[in-house]
Structure formats: structure tokens, C-alpha cells
Amino acid sequence: MMNLIDEGGKRLDGRSFDQLRPFSMQAGLLKSASGSAYIEQGGNKILVGVYGPRDSRSRYGTNQDKAVLRCRYHMLPFSTEERKSPQPSRREIEISKVIRDALEPALLLEEFPRSVIDIYIEVLQSDGGSRGASITAASIALADAGIPMKDLVSAVAVGKVNGHLVLDLSDTEDKEGEVDLPIAVMLNSGLITLMQMDGKLSEDEFRQAIDLAMAGAKELREAQRKALVQKYFKEVDS
Amino acid sequence: MEDDKAGRYVLPGDFLGSGEYKSWANAIKIGDKFYATRVGVLEMGEDRIRVIPMSGPYIPKLGDVVIGKVIEVMPVAWTLDINSFFNAFLPAQHAFRSFDPERDELSNKFKLGDLILASIAKVERGRDSMLSLDGEGLGKIEEGEVFRISQVKVPRLIGKKGSMVQKIEELTGAQIFVGQNGIIVAKGPPESITKVKRAIEIVETMAHMSGLTDKMGDLLR
Numbered sequence: 001m002m003n004l005i006d007e008g009g010k011r012l013d014g015r016s017f018d019q020l021r022p023f024s025m026q027a028g029l030l031k032s033a034s035g036s037a038y039i040e041q042g043g044n045k046i047l048v049g050v051y052g053p054r055d056s057r058s059r060y061g062t063n064q065d066k067a068v069l070r071c072r073y074h075m076l077p078f079s080t081e082e083r084k085s086p087q088p089s090r091r092e093i094e095i096s097k098v099i100r101d102a103l104e105p106a107l108l109l110e111e112f113p114r115s116v117i118d119i120y121i122e123v124l125q126s127d128g129g130s131r132g133a134s135i136t137a138a139s140i141a142l143a144d145a146g147i148p149m150k151d152l153v154s155a156v157a158v159g160k161v162n163g164h165l166v167l168d169l170s171d172t173e174d175k176e177g178e179v180d181l182p183i184a185v186m187l188n189s190g191l192i193t194l195m196q197m198d199g200k201l202s203e204d205e206f207r208q209a210i211d212l213a214m215a216g217a218k219e220l221r222e223a224q225r226k227a228l229v230q231k232y233f234k235e236v237d238s
Numbered sequence: 239m240e241d242d243k244a245g246r247y248v249l250p251g252d253f254l255g256s257g258e259y260k261s262w263a264n265a266i267k268i269g270d271k272f273y274a275t276r277v278g279v280l281e282m283g284e285d286r287i288r289v290i291p292m293s294g295p296y297i298p299k300l301g302d303v304v305i306g307k308v309i310e311v312m313p314v315a316w317t318l319d320i321n322s323f324f325n326a327f328l329p330a331q332h333a334f335r336s337f338d339p340e341r342d343e344l345s346n347k348f349k350l351g352d353l354i355l356a357s358i359a360k361v362e363r364g365r366d367s368m369l370s371l372d373g374e375g376l377g378k379i380e381e382g383e384v385f386r387i388s389q390v391k392v393p394r395l396i397g398k399k400g401s402m403v404q405k406i407e408e409l410t411g412a413q414i415f416v417g418q419n420g421i422i423v424a425k426g427p428p429e430s431i432t433k434v435k436r437a438i439e440i441v442e443t444m445a446h447m448s449g450l451t452d453k454m455g456d457l458l459r
Contacts, residue, residue, distance in 0.1 A: 052295075052323065054295075054323050055323060055325055067323075114323075114364055115323035143250045145293065145295075146291055146293035146294020146390075147294070148250075148275035151251035152250055188253075188273060229247070
């Protein structure tokens, strides 16, 4: 097993176990999209554009009672170390689906029957935990688009490396570690909208992992709020 | 931002207050607590609570005057794109004196791509809304330059009793049509149009500024 934690109890990138990677978020940077957001988290650089609610132009795939949410997670060819084919891979199709499912519970889609809302997620540079970062950013973009939502969704991964529970896995920790547990949560209600797990955890460890994720999500949520405040209220105050 | 004060800025998921409110808008009730669902400004009344949104799509409201683009000519009605998540119908009766489908050809009146100033006559959940041309000045807009503005800023562009739009018309010499749906058409010589474009940008970026109508003259110079 690769040694991912040094004698001083620090991780490869010098972080402590419960520390997030450096992150920054920005809201509303695309002019033609209804809402947009950009996030950097560790090595992740992700741009999200939301279009809609809009007329679907065809009956197919619409719902008479509510808006249909569509999501595309896509990695650009230059986002990885080796060129990635721009075709959607099996992994991207799966991630698109789980992101959609993680965001849908937060949205009040009943307000726009028969319409569609599209979320386009472009990964410009990828690192570990890109699905979490995508959800965090997409949530900002949806709020920016004015889609009514119960709460912002914040997402982060918890993992186990060399027997220690750690927050916000980097790519190496994700690949070499024992467990990867991405979680998305609506913090007001504590509802978890995404949970996937690779590897094994004891019940005790699992509880601790959830607590760790909640603390991380809280920190991310503050940043999500700041990004929106920056766009909407900064100029008001100045 | 935890104070109960009205007028504060709120984001989706923010706690607004708890209690017996009879009506609420852009907010959600969980138990007896209210949370915001949109980015906006909080407004609280005796028994109502609402968030005035700062972004979002245009939602058709009865009586709104909108500018739509003809995207389909059907046998007895036109379909218009009104910059919303639904299209809208304009029945042919509104354009012809006594409409006879056998005699009257709809495309003689409004063609594909025409811009039409119309009012919303009927809104139904889950259906395309219905338009009407009953009202002063409603009908086809013959010429002009099209602009867009976020629909939440339209009230600012119109101003109190139309004061802002009148002021801009005065300052630029252009004739301006404003739809509640965020579509604007300006008619006039090219230099007027350039000024109108500037004016719209000013409203878009400085909508929050008080006394903007009076400052517009200086800002446009």
C-alpha cells in the first residue's frame, strides 16, 4: 500500500485529516446562460451553465406536472493527464445521472410544468472529487438561474487512507486509498441526496465519516452563499 | 444575516421567519418555519411573507404587456415566443375584424419572425398562455432594434408610471417598446439606438441605485 500519510499526521499535500482542499467559487459568469457558476477545488476546475426553464419543443421526455431536469457532466479532452476522448464515457453518463439525482430533490420543479431545465457541466481540469465539486457549483448556477429551490446542495467526499478517515480526497488518495464516500447534502434539513461508496467501513467509522462530511459541506455552503452574495448584493452595498 | 428584518437579502435555503403567515411567495414552509427559495429581497407584511426575486425566468401574468416573436403560423392562431418557458397563442380573431378561416390568411397579417406587442389574456397552469391585442398601441412592431433585459429589472426600466422609459425616450430621441417579459424594441436613428443600448446597460447594472431616473441624463452623456 502506498504511504499517503506522513509521521506528522499530515496528508500528501500537507493537509490535516479534516481539511478541505483550497477552493473558490464564482456565480453568474456566462452571459447567454440563465445561470452559471465556476468552481475550483483542489485541482478541479469546473464550469457550469444552466439553461431554462424553457420550452422543450417536443413532447418527448417532458412531464405534464413539472419541469424535467437534464444534466450533462462532461470532461474536456485536455482535462486529464492523457487526452480524454470527447465522447461521453460510461463513467460520465453515470456521473451525469447521479448529479441530476442529487440536485432534483432540492428543486421545486412543479412550478414549471412541461418545460425542461438543462445543466451543462464542463470539467476543464480534473482532480479527485469532481462529482462533488460539480454538484456544489451546479447548485450555485441553479440559484443564479432563479430556479426555486428548498436549499443549496453542497457535496464533498470522505475517504479512508492508511486507516484514517480523511475529508475531501485528492485524486491520489481516491485511487490509492481504501474507501471513497462522496456525499451531497441539503444542510437545512440534513437530507442526503447523494451517497456512493467504494470500499468498506465499519458502522462506527461510517458515522464518523458522515459527521466529517457534514462539517466539510458546511464550509462549502458558506462559500456557495458568498459567491451568490458577491454577484447579487455586492454592487448593491457599494 | 440572522435578523428578522424585512428588506434584507436572502438566498435559497435561508431562514426567513416563523409564525402564522397566510400567504407566501418564493418561500417554502417547513413545519412553521419559512425558508427562501430564490435569491432576492425579503418583504414581510402582517400576514404575508415574500421574497422579491433578483433573477429567474419570466412567468406570464394576466394583463402583462409583452413583446413576442411569431414562431409559427397556424390555421386559426399564431404561436409566439414570449421569452418564457412556454410559448403563447394569439388567436386570429384578435387581428381580423370578423375572422373567417376560409377567407383570411393569417400570414397576410403577421408573418414568421414578426414582433408583436400583445397583452396576456389568459394564463393556465401547464398550458401555453393566450394573448390578446385589445388595448391601446398593441399590435405589430414594424421596425426597430431588439434588446433584452433580465425580466426582474423591467419594472426599473419602466420606472414609476413610466417615468424611466419616458426619460430615456426624451434623452435619446428613440421610441421604445418595453415588454414585461424583458424584450425591448427601440425605434429611431442609429445614434439614438446606440444611446438606448447604453441606457439599458445602465439600468441592468445599476438597477439598485436610488434616483437613477434623474441621474440618467448625466450617465448617458
